[in-house]
Each structure stands twice: as C-alpha cells, then as structure tokens.
Amino acid sequence: xxxxxxxxxxxxxxxxxxxxxxxxxxxxxxxxxxxxxxxxxxxxxxxxxxxxxxxxxxxxxxxxxxxxxxxxxxxxxxxxxxxxxxxxxxxxxxxxxxxxxxxxxxxxxxxxxxx
Amino acid sequence: xxxxxxxxxxxxxxxxxxxxxxxxxxxxxxxxxxxxxxxxxxxxxxxxxxxxxxxxxxxxxxxxxxxxxxxxxxxxxxxxxxxxxxxxxxxxxxxxxxxxxxxxxxxxxxxxx
Numbered sequence: 032x033x034x035x036x037x038x039x040x041x042x043x044x045x046x047x048x049x050x051x052x053x054x055x056x057x058x059x060x061x062x063x064x065x066x067x068x069x070x071x072x073x074x075x076x077x078x079x080x081x082x083x084x085x086x087x088x089x090x091x092x093x094x095x096x097x098x099x100x101x102x103x104x105x106x107x108x109x110x111x112x113x114x115x116x117x118x119x120x121x122x123x124x125x126x127x128x129x130x131x132x133x134x135x136x137x138x139x140x141x142x143x144x145x146x
Numbered sequence: 147x148x149x150x151x152x153x154x155x156x157x158x159x160x161x162x163x164x165x166x167x168x169x170x171x172x173x174x175x176x177x178x179x180x181x182x183x184x185x186x187x188x189x190x191x192x193x194x195x196x197x198x199x200x201x202x203x204x205x206x207x208x209x210x211x212x213x214x215x216x217x218x219x220x221x222x223x224x225x226x227x228x229x230x231x232x233x234x235x236x237x238x239x240x241x242x243x244x245x246x247x248x249x250x251x252x253x254x255x256x257x258x259x
Contacts, residue, residue: 037188042195073251073253074189074234074249079246087246119186120187133245134191135191136186137189137191138188139188140187140188142186
C-alpha cells in the first residue's frame with residue numbers, strides 16, 4: 032500500500048474561520064511533509080516532520096499550524112487565512128527524511144479556497 | 147524551482163515519443179526524480195535515478211542522466227492521450243540534515259490525436 036490520503040478534497044473558508052486539513056499514511060513512514068502549490072507552479076515545501084517532531088519550518092506564517100499526533104497522521108490547522116493562501120495543499124511521506132534514498136509519496140491534495 | 151529548469155510546454159502526436167528535458171545545478175544531488183501531475187490531482191512518482199547511473203528504463207519510460215552536464219531527460223515511448231499532464235523534475239539535495247526534493251517548474255505535455 033503506497034497510498035497517502037488527504038481530507039477534505041475541497042475546502043472553502045472565510046478569513047475568520049478555523050479549519051484543519053488531514054493527512055494519513057499506513058506505509059510505516061516516519062517523515063511527513065506539507066507542501067503548498069499554486070496553479071502552474073511547483074510545490075513549495077512548508078513543513079517537515081521527522082519521527083513526529085517538527086524538523087523543518089520554511090518560514091511559514093503562524094496562521095498555518097502543523098501537528099503530528101502520531102506517526103501515521105499529519106494535520107494542518109488553518110486560522111485567519113488570507114485569499115492569497117488559496118492553493119492546493121499537498122501532503123507527502125517518506126521512510127525517513129534524513130536519508131538520500133528517501134522517496135516521497137504524495138497524497139491527492141486538498142484544494143483550498145479562502146474567500 | 148530556480149535550481150531546476152525545464153521547458154514549460156511540449157506538444158506531441160499520439161503514438162510518437164516524448165522527450166522532456168531538465169537541467170539542475172547542485173552537484174551534490176543524489177537522487178533525481180520524475181513526477182507526473184494530472185489536473186487537480188497530487189504528484190505521482192513516475193521514476194527516479196541514482197546519480198551514479200546513466201540510464202534507467204521502466205516499461206515505456208527511459209531516464210537518461212548526464213551528470214557532467216547536469217542534464218536529465220525523460221523519454222516516453224508510444225505516447226498516449228492519458229500521458230497528458232504536467233511532469234516535474236526534482237533533485238534531492240541536503241537541507242538542514244534532510245534530503246528534500248527541489249522541483250522544477252514543470253513541463254506541460256499535451257498529446258493530440
């Protein structure tokens with residue numbers, strides 16, 4: 032099973048709302064990632080969790096708050112977002128994040144629209 | 147995406163071969179990847195090549211790596227309409243103790259009948 036699942040598939044929220052994106056994998060991977068992708072652009076790395084600890088935060092605004100409750104789950108909590116945060120949010124996982132052999136497997140993404 | 151460059155578009159006829167090219171800059175790259183993204187979907191890993199290899203073949207896909215020129219290509223034989231998608235080249239480079247892929251801007255492959 033090489034599947035990474037993400038929910039919801041689509042999300043529309045107002046700038047004052049609080050919502051969460053969820054990601055799950057059952058491949059036994061110990062590294063999980065959040066990426067943001069705008070239309071016609073490559074994915075941009077936001078956060079990396081390694082063994083449930085945040086190891087990389089690419090200077091992401093605090094209105095995005097990641098959480099890794101266990102090795103299979105990764106959440107992204109959203110609060111007070113701006114319209115320019117509208118994008119496809121991709122989750123990925125890999126066996127570990129320290130090794131050069133680590134191939135990332137991506138979920139289908141959550142399409143977020145901020146009104 | 148600045149360190150990985152790809153042409154933005156490629157148009158081919160169904161049944162022909164497609165060749166998507168990529169150049170990268172970091173000589174410490176260890177693995178290089180090709181991902182496919184269909185409209186509205188996530189990234190699907192197609193294939194990858196270790197930096198000490200010159201070529202890798204996987205069914206209709208052939209990856210060629212010229213490490214001296216830092217040039218990577220993906221050849222798709224007998225291209226089908228289902229191959230229409232955006233193809234991202236990525237290099238895996240060390241960053242803060244981890245190896246994180248750096249993506250190119252993606253090449254939109256359009257296959258017409």
